Every structure is written in C-alpha cells, then in structure tokens.
Amino acid sequence: MYAHQRWGGLLRRPLHALPDTGTRAVQRIFLLPAAVLLVALGTVRILWGTGSTLGVAATDAESRTVLSSAADWAQGLYAGTGAAGLLLLVLPGLLPRLRVRTALALAWSGSGAAFACGGCLWLGQAVADGLSPGASAVPAGLPGLLGALELCTGLVVLCAGAFTLCELTAAAARPAPAAGPGRPAPPMERAQEHSAFSASRRHTRECATPDDR
Template sequence: MNTQLLRSSTAIATVLACLPYLSLKVAWILGIPIGIPEASALRDPSSQGLALGANVLTLLMDVILVALILLLTRPFGRRVGATPLLFVSWGAVGLLAPIALGFAAQQAARLLPGPGSDPPAPEFLDPWVPLMVYGGFTLQGLGLSTLFVLYAVDRWGGLLGKPLTTASAPPHRTPLRLVAVLASVSALITLSLQVMWSTGSTIGLTESMAAGQGVDQLLVHAIHAAFTISAMVGVLLLAFGTIRLPTWVPLVLAWVGSGAMAGWGAWSILSGLLLPSGAEPATPLMNLATTAQLLAGMMIAVAGMHWLAERWAISGPPTPRSSRSAADQMSPAK
C-alpha cells in the first residue's frame, strides 16, 4: 500500500475511533446519563462535581489525541519541534498501549474454558459502555502507533536504522549509565509488586481490590509488569549495550515502556487525589509501587532523550528521508 494512502486512511480511522468516546463524554458533561444504570454510584448527587471534572479532563485528553493525529499526518506538523511531538506521543502511546493489550487479553480470556473472567460486580456502567470505550481505545492505540512509526521513519529514519554500536561511545556515557541504573532500581521496586499481584497475591492491596482480584485484574498487573520490563531492557541496552541491534529496538522498548510507566503512574496519583470523600485510599505499598513507577518512567525517558541528543551530537542530526531522497536525485553520481 502507498505510504501516503496508509497514513491518510489510518488517520481517518483513528479519528473515527475517537468519536464514540467523545460523544459519550459530551453527553455526560451535559447531564445526559446514557449508559449509566439507575443504581450506579455515578448518579450519586454528592459526586457530580468530581464526575464533571473527570469527564472534562478525559474529554480534553481525547481532543489532544485528535490534534496529535493531525500533527503527525499534515504538512504543518513538520513545523512543530520534535520535542513536544515526542513528549505528547510518548504520553498518549504510554496510556493507550496497556489498555489495548489488557482489553485484548481480557477478551481472549473470556473465550477460554473455565473461569475466564471476573465474577459479576455491581453495575457501574451498562455492559456495552466498557466494550465501546476500551474497544475504541484499542483502535486509537493501534492507529496512533502506526502513524507515529510512519512519522518517525520519515523524519528520523537515517538514525533509527543504524546499528546500536555504530557510533563511538558518547562522551557522557557515565551519567547516562548512572541514570539507567537508578531508573532500573526504581523500576525493580514496582516490578516486584506487579509480579506479586499478577500471581494472585493480595498483600498490600486495599480490601476492595483484594476482594475483586480476579482474572481481569491479574492480567492488568501482568501487562504493566511487561511494560516495566520493556522499559528496563531498553534503557540498559542504550546505556550498556554492545549488541549489534538496530537503534530503533532499544529506543522502542524504552520509549513505550517508560511512557506506560510514567503515564499510568501519574494517572494513578491523580486519581488518588481526586477520590471522593469516604472512598477507600490506596495502601502504602500501592503508593510505593505507583511512585516508583512514575519516577522510573520519567528517568528512563530522560535517559533516552540524553542518548539521542549525544548520538546526534556525534553523527549530526538525522536527515529526513524525504530530504535525503531529493538530495540523491540531484547528486551527479546518480
């Protein structure tokens, strides 16, 4: 398929995947309780202010996603600096990737014989709402990932395709290694707890979480553990790696993994601050896991940007593929 056709069709499909969620959020903000059962806690008058704030925030997050899609696909996106695009894409992919994998794993678990899902819980939302929302998030994650890959290859393909060991060692390798080690130590804290909870342990969980620790929640813990491992492997390869891998391999591992860690760590902290009065607060171990997750994700992202900056300083900024092709056509040797 033509690259431009793939980019355009993926952008349209991704924006369309945002519309059901955006429509639902607009309805809730306007006070239309579509998809919310009569007995749901979301209809509690005492929590309406908090619910409105959460709905406005998540609506704005999806609007930002639509704007990001335009920046990644339209010519004016090239006039935007790399740093803000990388940061927003990093956060968006980091939030969406665990949802996409978790939703797919949970639906697959339901198809398996035996207890493939959690026991029924009191109705919070109509059954079709989570399917629509998480199905939409999955499509958004796949679409955004595809668009960012196309954008990155077009803009930085000359660097991403080089072997990891091609350039000489950056002059500030020691600070990079120190940050990578500190980040990995922090990541190991949250990883150990994620693995423990993914195997069925309820140590350190709230009473309500421990009571609802079924297949769905075990899969969520396992998937977050996988992203933590991805981030650790990626940053350690960048800092210490002598394996002749393409540069994009450790960068993708570190970028997606750290985005998931920092994004969900920040979201968990924000959610804890916005808990309604009387709600069950997180335990000290849960707070430890969340804090370590956020810190490690941020440090790994900083280490990755540091590695890229030094690699560019050694070999020069990568030439965009489109510019390289034009130069090749004008070369007398051609």
C-alpha cells in the same frame, strides 16, 4: 513514519555504532537505577497478577477481578521490557549488533506503560484526594508507593531519553572532519552512515510557516 524520516539514519544503526556524546557515564547514573527499579516494580505487578496479596489491603484484594489481574500482568511485562531496553541503550556492549530502534522501542514502550498506566493513575488519585480531603482516593501501603515510584521512574526515563536523543542526533549530523596533513581520512563506514542520516533528514518541516519556507 515521522520518526523514520527524522531519525531513520540513527535508528537503523547497530548499538556499537552509536556516537559517544560524552555524557554516557551520566546517563548510566540515572538510567541503571531506573532499570533496576522497573524490574522491581514489574516483579510486584506480576505477583499481583498471579493472585498474590503482597501489600494489598484486604478490601482491595477481595475486589480484584480477572481484568485487574490481566492488567497487572501486562504492566509487569512492559516494565521488564523497558528495563531490558534501558540496559541495552546504556550498555551497548551487551548486544552490539542489535539495532538502536529495537532497544529504543523496548525502553519507550516499557517506561511509557509504567508512567501512563501506573504513575498517571496514581497522580490522578492524589489530585482527587487533595480536592476531597474527606475521602482517601490514594491507595495505602505498597500500591500507593508503587504508583509514585512508577511516576518518578517514567519521568526520569522521559527526560534522559529526550536529552540523549537530541545529543545523538546532533552528533550524527555533525560533519566529518576533512582529511589533511596529520589527520587521516574518516573510515568509509562512518561516511556511509553520515550520508544515510543526512538523506533521511531531507524533508520539509511539517510545522514550518510560509515565511520560513
């Protein structure tokens, strides 16, 4: 509900109506490799979910259960959906009529699952390993590398998404230029989208102090 109140006008737009913030080329430099990496990480997770022991130590392979396989399946599918959402956001021409909220939800849930379920688990194991030098908590080989890459990928998508959302919000809230000599009036569609976005922002800030009000 909070996201709908604050960014409703932006989230309801189709992808082809996203304002050009001027940094889309820079976003592609970071997010396209992140999407490719999410696909690779998701593929490995799905292989583990099907019973493959690719890069897994023999002791870890013997201790795998149905729950661990289901978790790998879920993480792999989430990573794939996250990659699809990122591609739709940085390449809006693929499905121009798709709503922004759909692509953003895919990218958010997929990258968030990779960061929280894989990356944060690896980070906790690395901290435990540093505090207990005698015991090795971080998985060796491919599982350890996978966790580190999931952490880095999630952070890249998080930072890029935060900056992009701020830019899109500022661009959508910017007043349309007034018509004048030599300057045509803005299209009706753009005016309607701007008014819808402005209406969605007419709410009181929940964190405002009495002095601010």
